[in-house]
Amino acid sequence: MDKSHKKPAAAPDALDLLKADHDKVKSLFREFEDLRGSDDEDERKGELVDEICYELTVHTMIEDEIFYPVLRSVIDDDDMMDEADVEHAGARELISQLEVMYPGDDHYDATVTVLGEEIAHHIDKEENDMFDAARRAGLDLDELGEQLAARKEELDEDLSSPATSLDAIEPRDSARRPPRPPN
Numbered sequence: 001m002d003k004s005h006k007k008p009a010a011a012p013d014a015l016d017l018l019k020a021d022h023d024k025v026k027s028l029f030r031e032f033e034d035l036r037g038s039d040d041e042d043e044r045k046g047e048l049v050d051e052i053c054y055e056l057t058v059h060t061m062i063e064d065e066i067f068y069p070v071l072r073s074v075i076d077d078d079d080m081m082d083e084a085d086v087e088h089a090g091a092r093e094l095i096s097q098l099e100v101m102y103p104g105d106d107h108y109d110a111t112v113t114v115l116g117e118e119i120a121h122h123i124d125k126e127e128n129d130m131f132d133a134a135r136r137a138g139l140d141l142d143e144l145g146e147q148l149a150a151r152k153e154e155l156d157e158d159l160s161s162p163a164t165s166l167d168a169i170e171p172r173d174s175a176r177r178p179p180r181p182p183n
């Protein structure tokens with residue numbers, strides 16, 4: 001039989017990790033767009049938007065805290081980095097609007113769509129210009145990937161604690177286990 005000790009899986013380098021986040025978020029936006037126009041999909045829309053806001057919050061934080069400052073310090077392109085900062089601020093603004101909106105609200109779908117369009121544009125610029133710059137700058141992308149993954153894990157724990165969860169306002173019943181029947 002197989003021994004259970006595995007070779008440690010190769011950790012993704014920084015760019016693979018960020019790209020995986022991008023792909024995940026893009027697919028959530030695609031699913032939302034498929035539901036636009038249907039009136040009875042509010043519950044699923046709400047779940048998708050919760051997930052989008054959560055993923056984008058964690059993703060922009062690890063970029064703001066780790067990836068952007070490191071990249072800014074090794075390349076000579078403050079314009080590109082400044083624009084990315086402004087794009088993150090724009091995303092945070094729309095996310096904070098969505099966090100207090102409900103599916104069916106006036107401008108709900110439009111807000112999600114505009115956020116999705118802005119994020120798609122931002123992702124294109126990152127994956128083309130910024131990732132290229134990071135590769136050319138000779139950064140240790142494996143080491144950076146480890147830092148990003150560690151911070152992401154930490155944020156996942158922090159944001160999942162009841163006090164700070166995005167869902168804190170509206171606890172989900174499904175998260176509670178039914179009591180066990182007595183033996």
Ligand SMILES: [Fe+2]
Pocket residue numbers: 018022059063123126
């Ligand atoms: Fe990104």
